[in-house]
Amino acid sequence: MSAADNDRTPVTVLGLGAMGTALATTFLENGHPTTVxxxxxxKAEELVAKGAVRAASAPDAAAASPLVVLCVLDHHAVSEILDTVGDALPGRVLVNLTSGTPAQARAAARWAAEHGADYLDGGILADPQDIGTSNGFLLYSGPQDAFETREATLKALGGVTTYIGTDAGQAAVYFMALIGVGYETWISYLHTLALVGAENIKATTFAPFVTGMFSGMNELLTAMARATDDGYYPPDAGPLGVHAALMDDLIATRQASGIDVERLEHVKSLIDRRVAEGHGADGFSSLIETIGNPST
Ligand SMILES: NC(=O)c1ccc[n+]([C@@H]2O[C@H](COP(=O)([O-])OP(=O)(O)OC[C@H]3O[C@@H](n4cnc5c(N)ncnc54)[C@H](OP(=O)(O)O)[C@@H]3O)[C@@H](O)[C@H]2O)c1
Incomplete structure (x- = not known):
């Protein structure tokens, strides 16, 4: 029997939207006395039927458990709730799984310290149905001892439970960085599907070409990261001068099909600027010098 099997730490969950309900359900299923x-x-009724205790107020709920998990819509909701629960928090570990910015996480950590609580900030990179499964991917940052004390309980939420570091804002940095990759990939993909659709190619016919391309991308992404760290930009996927010529044709192809080219024109302007600065032989990763200094 593992440590997690023995763990019956009482847990409070504040916020029972789609995600909070999935969190509370998972704690219940893992045998934790759960106050909601x-x-x-x-929204508490289904959980009460499964054995949760419904608290009359947020402060009552926070007072009920040593581990208090907060998962609401945004930082406005977090602030409204924290304003009411401060007196109930001393000695507790507050885990905020509400999505937010690094600055919001650091402000919440300072607030928690003033109220005698340990604060862990978390980011959830999973859907509610993934919580409690091997697909559950959660990132945490904040005091290491607080994380280690509650790690066994938190691990029930997802197969990939990753502690980033002591700075409470760092989980939000990782979270925002990763969802940024997601959004920018998805919007690029939709432009691509619009392009092939304009040529009467079904999206599902074309999709395997994209998934195949992504499955071979690990090596290139790692090489680009290495180039970024080193500040030396070998011509990954070809030199910028070649990319610049290709971009003209890509933009023309999309324009011919009536597809929006605003983002590609931005990429082209970054390449042109870098080439004009004498870096036409560099790789695509060289654009990081321009992205990080938009005004120079
Ligand atoms: N759903 C997902 O797939 C997913 C995935 C990853 C991360 N997340 C993150 O998880 C968090 C919760 O998402 P969700 O899907 O559970 O959202 P949701 O289903 O829309 O639920 C929102 C929750 O926030 C509460 N709330 C909103 N404003 C409030 C306020 N002013 N005071 C008190 N409570 C307030 C709502 O209470 P009421 O019921 O009273 O309105 C509800 O419990 C978000 O930060 C989201 O980014 C969600």
Whole structure:
């Protein structure tokens, strides 16, 4: 029997939207006495039927457990709730799994310290149905001892439970960085599907070409990261001068099909600027010098 099997730490979950309900359900299924609270009380009913205790107020809920998990819509909701629970928090570990910025996480950590609580900030890179499964991917940052004390309980939420470091803002840095890759990839993919669609090619016919391309991308992404760290930009996927010529044709192809080219024109302007600065023989990763200094 593992340590996690023996762990029956009481847990409070504040916020019972889609994600908070999945978190509370998972704690219940793992045998944790679970106290719940939500602004709209009806959302607790299903959990109460499964064995959760519904607290009458957020402060009552926070007082009920040594581990208090907060998962609401955004930092405005977090602030409204924290304003009411401060007196109930001393000695507790507050884990905020609400998505937010690094600055919001650091401010919440300072607030928690003033109220005698340890604060862990978390980012959830998973859907509610993934919580409690091997697909659950959660990142945490904040005091290491607080994480290690509660690690066994938190591990129940997802197969990939990763501690980043002591700076409470760092989980949000990783979270925002990763969802940024997601959004920018998805929007690029949709432009691509629009392009092939304009040529009467079904999206599902074309999709395997994209998934195949992505499955071979690990080596290039690692090489680009290495180039970024080193500040030396070998011609990954060809030199910028060649990319510049290709971009003209790519933009023309999209324009001919009536597809939006605003983002590609931005990429082209970054390449042109770098080439004009004498870096036409560098690789694509060289654009990081321009991205990080937009005004220079
Ligand atoms: N759903 C996902 O797939 C997913 C994935 C990764 C991360 N997340 C993150 O998880 C967090 C929660 O998402 P969700 O999907 O659970 O959202 P949701 O289903 O829309 O639920 C929002 C929750 O926030 C509460 N809330 C909103 N404003 C409030 C306020 N002013 N005071 C008190 N409570 C307030 C709502 O209470 P009421 O019920 O009273 O309105 C509800 O419990 C978000 O930060 C989201 O980015 C979600």
């Amino acid at each position: 609270w939500n602004r709209s009380t009806d």
